[in-house]
Amino acid sequence: MCATCGCAGDELAGHEHEDGTWHEDGPGHEDGPGHEHAHDGQHPHGRTVTLAEKVLARNDALARQNRDWLRERGILALNLMSSPGAGKTTLLERTAAGLAGELVVGVIEGDQETALDADRMRAAGCQVVQVNTGTGCHLDAVMVRDALTKLDPPGGSVVVIENVGNLVCPALFDLGEAHRVVLASVTEGADKPVKYPHMFRSADLVLVTKTDLLPYVDFDLARCTADLGMISPGATVLPVSARAGDGIGQWYNWLRRQAPA
């Protein structure tokens, strides 16, 4: 206990001194030789300030703003995530062509470098904004807010946010999307959901992609689906091949059901 002011030193609660200064004490507050207590209104020793704030509070608040902004305009936003090369852009190219004239699809492309994916989606007839994260491994709500301003999607459209290819980091960052769609390609192996549970636990829809390659790879679709049922019991699982077209109709139907009326 502090001999001068009587603060307990083992509690997070604070107390007020007669001179009106507020004093918050904590476990780190120890009395000792170095503890000079001036009582002149300035406390030279440390004080503990309780913050109890979520680390991602700022991102989450901006994500909520994005979500409100999208909802007001009747825009469906999807956060599309997977490892690099799982087929996000190929799926989007096929989708843009397949639903042309039915849904207006805008795309926010997240990559560390290059505008290669943006070029592909522009060629597929979509409005696109490319976000290059540099060394960053994920998109955050600020990047998406700025990209949405640039993209200026029309009311009633669909905005697909193609996140940086990564099964770890993007899982933590809410962007303001309505749904999370996670891709796992059959060439990656059936164990990905178990190895990267955070990502798959957050998914609303899991697309098992490149199913046209199933005859050539060791991929146990039944095991992958069973694992997903345990890791992400709420998620819908759809096997698709963007190249051959298998299952693509079910993906379109899912998209139609989510799209603004």
Added chain:
Amino acid sequence: MHELAIAEGVVDTVTQRLPGARITSVHLEIGALSGVVTDSIRFCFDLATEGTGLEGARLEITEPPARCRCRSCGTEFLPDPPIILCPCGSADVAVLGGEELKILAVQVA
């Protein structure tokens, strides 16, 4: 390496809440299901705090375990991630704890 972004988030939040303060220690709560690796946070913390009011601050981390309740049988249990499965076999579980990612408190000089 989202832990760098997390560490930068800690610096941003503390700097915003306590502008100009010199921080000598930071107490974080990082749950077992938060998706954040505490060793990586420690690694990134010095980098993220360099040149800020948090430079040189001690980092204390509390790690609450994962805690779940089964929606089928009502049992409360400590799961063994990655697969969160009730001993009864059900995967329909509510997470009660372990997802925390919070700044609990800081020590101001």
